[in-house]
Amino acid sequence: MGLSGISPLSLLLILLIIVALFGTQKIKTLGSDLGTAIKNFRRALHEDEDKKS
Template sequence: MGLGGISIWQLLIILAIVVLLFGTKKLKGMGSDLGGALKGFKDSMQNDDDAKNLEKKEQDEADAAQKTEKKDESKL
């Protein structure tokens, strides 16, 4: 038994039918498109994380500057 009750022979027959219907060039193109879409998604997520980290860093710096100003005011 293979995946969910499908044997290896059934999977090979399905693969052969898909190759006959679409052809290897079209399947390769679809695979490349899918890979490009996944890469774009990962890059977008990374850019979003970078933007959040930058925003947090700027907020931390602003908070530190306010604390420094309050210390300076209290000394006066």
């Protein structure tokens, strides 16, 4: 068993379904956008902490 009772085979099947629905290019774009959003969020948190000091 893997994460919370989900087998690795089930995770692979879910991943294949997602790739079939969205395509690899769309998933790549979503991943890139998510990474940029997280980076900007962290930067904003650090800027806010610097202003408080």
